[in-house]
Amino acid sequence: MDFDETVPLSQRSEWADVVPLTQDDGPNPVVPIAYKEEFRETMDYVRAIYFSDERSPRALRLTEETLRLNSGNYTVWHFRRLVLEALNHDLFEELEFIERIAEDNSKNYQLWHHRRWVAEKLGPDVAGRELEFTRRVLSLDAKHYHAWSHRQWTLRALGGWEDELDYCHELLEADVFNNSAWNQRYYVITRSPLLGGLEAMRESEVSYTIKAILTNPANESSWRYLKALYKDDKESWISDSSVSSVCLNVLSRTDCFHGFALSTLLDLLCDGLRPTNEHKDSVRALANEEPDTNLAILVCTILGRVDPIRANYWAWRKSKITVAAM
Amino acid sequence: GLRLDRSGLNRHGRASEERVMEELPSFTVSQREQFLVENDVFGIYNYFDASDIFTQKYMLEIQRDKQLDYLMKGLRQLGPQFSSLDANRPWLCYWILHSIALLGESVDDELENNAIDFLVRCQGSDGGYGGGPGQLPHLATTYAAVNALVTLSGHKALSSIDREKMSCFLRRMKDKSGGFRMHDMGEMDVRACYTAISIASILNILDDELTQGLGDYILSCQTYEGGIGGEPGSEAHGGYTYCGLAAMILINEVNRLNLDSLMNWAVHRQGVEMGFQGRTNKLVDGCYTFWQAAPCVLLQRLYSTNDHEVHGSSHISQGTDKDHEEHHAHDEDDLEDSDDDDSDEDNDEDSANGDGIHHTSNYINRRVQPIFDSLGLQRYVLLCSKIPDGGFRDKPRKPRDFYHTCYCLSGLSVAQHAWLKDEDTPPLTRDILGSYSNLLEPVHLLHNIVMDQYNEAIEFFFRAA
Numbered sequence: 037m038d039f040d041e042t043v044p045l046s047q048r049s050e051w052a053d054v055v056p057l058t059q060d061d062g063p064n065p066v067v068p069i070a071y072k073e074e075f076r077e078t079m080d081y082v083r084a085i086y087f088s089d090e091r092s093p094r095a096l097r098l099t100e101e102t103l104r105l106n107s108g109n110y111t112v113w114h115f116r117r118l119v120l121e122a123l124n125h126d127l128f129e130e131l132e133f134i135e136r137i138a139e140d141n142s143k144n145y146q147l148w149h150h151r152r153w154v155a156e157k158l159g160p161d162v163a164g165r166e167l168e169f170t171r172r173v174l175s176l177d178a179k180h181y182h183a184w185s186h187r188q189w190t191l192r193a194l195g196g197w198e199d200e201l202d203y204c205h206e207l208l209e210a211d212v213f214n215n216s217a218w219n220q221r222y223y224v225i226t227r228s229p230l231l232g233g234l235e236a237m238r239e240s241e242v243s244y245t246i247k248a249i250l251t252n253p254a255n256e257s258s259w260r261y262l263k264a265l266y267k268d269d270k271e272s273w274i275s276d277s278s279v280s281s282v283c284l285n286v287l288s289r290t291d292c293f294h295g296f297a298l299s300t301l302l303d304l305l306c307d308g309l310r311p312t313n314e315h316k317d318s319v320r321a322l323a324n325e326e327p328d329t330n331l332a333i334l335v336c337t338i339l340g341r342v343d344p345i346r347a348n349y350w351a352w353r354k355s356k357i358t359v360a361a362m
Numbered sequence: 363g364l365r366l367d368r369s370g371l372n373r374h375g376r377a378s379e380e381r382v383m384e385e386l387p388s389f390t391v392s393q394r395e396q397f398l399v400e401n402d403v404f405g406i407y408n409y410f411d412a413s414d415i416f417t418q419k420y421m422l423e424i425q426r427d428k429q430l431d432y433l434m435k436g437l438r439q440l441g442p443q444f445s446s447l448d449a450n451r452p453w454l455c456y457w458i459l460h461s462i463a464l465l466g467e468s469v470d471d472e473l474e475n476n477a478i479d480f481l482v483r484c485q486g487s488d489g490g491y492g493g494g495p496g497q498l499p500h501l502a503t504t505y506a507a508v509n510a511l512v513t514l515s516g517h518k519a520l521s522s523i524d525r526e527k528m529s530c531f532l533r534r535m536k537d538k539s540g541g542f543r544m545h546d547m548g549e550m551d552v553r554a555c556y557t558a559i560s561i562a563s564i565l566n567i568l569d570d571e572l573t574q575g576l577g578d579y580i581l582s583c584q585t586y587e588g589g590i591g592g593e594p595g596s597e598a599h600g601g602y603t604y605c606g607l608a609a610m611i612l613i614n615e616v617n618r619l620n621l622d623s624l625m626n627w628a629v630h631r632q633g634v635e636m637g638f639q640g641r642t643n644k645l646v647d648g649c650y651t652f653w654q655a656a657p658c659v660l661l662q663r664l665y666s667t668n669d670h671e672v673h674g675s676s677h678i679s680q681g682t683d684k685d686h687e688e689h690h691a692h693d694e695d696d697l698e699d700s701d702d703d704d705s706d707e708d709n710d711e712d713s714a715n716g717d718g719i720h721h722t723s724n725y726i727n728r729r730v731q732p733i734f735d736s737l738g739l740q741r742y743v744l745l746c747s748k749i750p751d752g753g754f755r756d757k758p759r760k761p762r763d764f765y766h767t768c769y770c771l772s773g774l775s776v777a778q779h780a781w782l783k784d785e786d787t788p789p790l791t792r793d794i795l796g797s798y799s800n801l802l803e804p805v806h807l808l809h810n811i812v813m814d815q816y817n818e819a820i821e822f823f824f825r826a827a
Contacts, residue, residue, distance in 0.1 A: 149549040213392035215642040264586030
């Protein structure tokens with residue numbers, strides 16, 4: 037038997053008994069692809085095996101050849117899973133196979149779904165390995181969407197939460213603008229069985245986030261995360277002085293973007309924060325306009341100037357305040 | 363955006379960029395990447411602003427002939443590099459046919475028949491469509507095939523869809539958690555949910571079994587940021603946000619979402635480049651023109667439906683029209699256009715007013731100020747995404763492709779029609795960046811199909827009931 041992949045399938049004795057099945061494109065297909073000969077032939081053979089439902093070792097090898105040519109072929113991934121099950125194949129080897137395919141193209145839904153299927157079968161023992169795998173992918177692209185999904189799945193299905201908060205911190209140290217890392221942080225503090233949940237973590241997380249905000253007031257991720265720490269607890273959100281403090285702190289600075297501080301203050305006011313004189317003075321210092329208006333309205337006006345891309349949005353927000361006050 | 367402090371930085375050319383990188387080693391990866399894109403984009407904008415009127419006119423022109431050329435060629439033949447999309451051919455059909463339809467064109471009878479015949483070969487014996495003949499049916503390729511056939515329109519195309527088998531297929535994809543899987547034992551995410559519901563809605567096979575628990579699943583995918591992620595816990599993302607929002611509207615459970623935070627998140631996805639990014643602190647990409655602008659328009663319309671009793675004054679007071687520098691008197695002419703078939707609409711507004719006011723109030727009530735910067739968005743698409751030779755791309759330095767062509771054009775259409783409360787009124791000249799000939803066909807926001815073709819399909823499938 038010859039496994040030499042450079043020899044065309046039609047010339048390999050291993051496949052002599054199989055009649056390749058050509059694609060039923062019809063006489064005048066649209067979007068026809070000018071397949072290279074190797075591609076066309078491989079597809080014709082795997083098509084034959086798929087339709088005869090042959091779940092054999094050579095079928096497994098053929099799916100590998102096919103997926104190297106087009107890792108997006110979900111039908112072949114699906115068939116490969118059927119073959120793996122029929123052969124009771126070594127799934128640790130399969131993890132390695134996936135890693136080889138991922139080298140060429142990691143941005144592929146099918147590959148990640150396949151990985152999840154294998155890992156689920158292998159169970160909690162591979163939690164560490166899956167975290168290591170995703171860490172490698174994330175080291176090349178720290179915002180890789182599939183890698184993050186897989187990592188989250190691994191944690192909830194297989195475990196391994198112990199070092200996750202540290203990992204988030206590591207990524208944020210490297211790039212505080214990495215919104216995926218902030219998202220993961222939220223995932224950990226709300227779902228980790230080792231931590232006490234959002235409320236229990238709130239104080240330390242608020243402290244962490246405020247530090248990040250003060251270092252980079254133009255970082256949207258940190259502001260959104262701060263607000264998230266008070267999800268479903270409006271009372272704490274408007275009464276916790278550190279939140280309005282960070283807004284005032286940023287607003288008092290002349291060297292940075294004020295938009296997020298202002299919009300956070302706006303949200304606080306809309307949620308019932310009773311503005312102190314300090315709040316009012318801070319905002320009025322930025323206003324070119326009449327000081328004698330509802331503070332929330334004034335904030336909207338300033339935002340229209342300071343964040344002009346969203347001028348219409350801030351005007352719309354302002355109109356909602358008008359309506360509510362009436 | 364990351365709001366980089368650009369003061370004192372020389373923005374011209376790569377060499378000086380490298381110098382800047384040396385001077386500012388403390389830039390994070392996000393900041394560095396953002397800086398490079400801003401350089402490219404502002405380079406284009408500065409060039410445009412410094413050009414004469416004729417060059418500017420040319421740069422803003424859609425170049426319909428070139429676009430159609432690119433699209434038609436793709437429909438007829440694709441090179442071997444497209445082998446990576448061999449399991450996505452219905453998508454190629456939809457991206458190309460929809461783009462052609464947006465340009466107000468259609469394909470000839472022969473090509474139309476070939477397209478229908480091809481898609482029929484992609485249809486599975488147990489319902490649904492695969493990525494090519496003989497491939498396993500998949501929700502995404504099914505969505506693409508259905509949308510492509512609806513775009514082709516006509517009896518042959520529409521009747522070729524086996525609705526009964528489709529129903530079986532959708533039921534098979536339904537998961538007990540309430541969501542949908544993409545294919546047999548496939549992955550489950552918000553995209554699968556949307557494609558299933560969009561298909562069912564158009565074909566008039568939507569029922570309780572399909573919608574059962576779906577709202578719960580999508581709701582669990584809305585993140586702390588306000589946007590929607592692919593799976594519960596995943597990061598808020600433009601594509602999934604569109605899918606989640608559209609699906610919720612289609613199953614009539616949209617008010618379960620936190621719409622305030624969704625809208626806030628969506629409008630913040632428009633950055634200094636004026637295009638949209640897919641996620642917070644990531645880079646602008648032309649395809650998000652559709653995925654993010656559509657939710658903005660949908661949300662704005664939802665809000666205006668929700669508080670319709672106050673709609674008159676509050677929505678107009680913001681109508682300072684800052685977008686439109688040139689405010690011509692020909693608006694009066696536009697009023698005449700819009701008063702024809704609106705007799706049913708806002709008559710309660712009229713009370714004792716005379717004819718002139720009737721026209722005005724109808725005109726005003728059919729328009730809003732988009733909550734995103736529509737002209738800015740159009741600028742990004744036309745100057746940074748559009749390739750003069752045909753096709754559209756993600757951003758400068760990226761190659762064109764049919765996916766980006768489809769979604770840049772779709773998004774451009776959404777942007778052009780963003781001032782309108784419904785599809786019955788045409789956009790004004792000032793709504794369209796560039797000449798009025800840039801105007802594209804309006805789309806149905808929940809399916810991204812050109813309205814005329816959508817209406818024909820609904821006629822067909824709802825009569826079949």
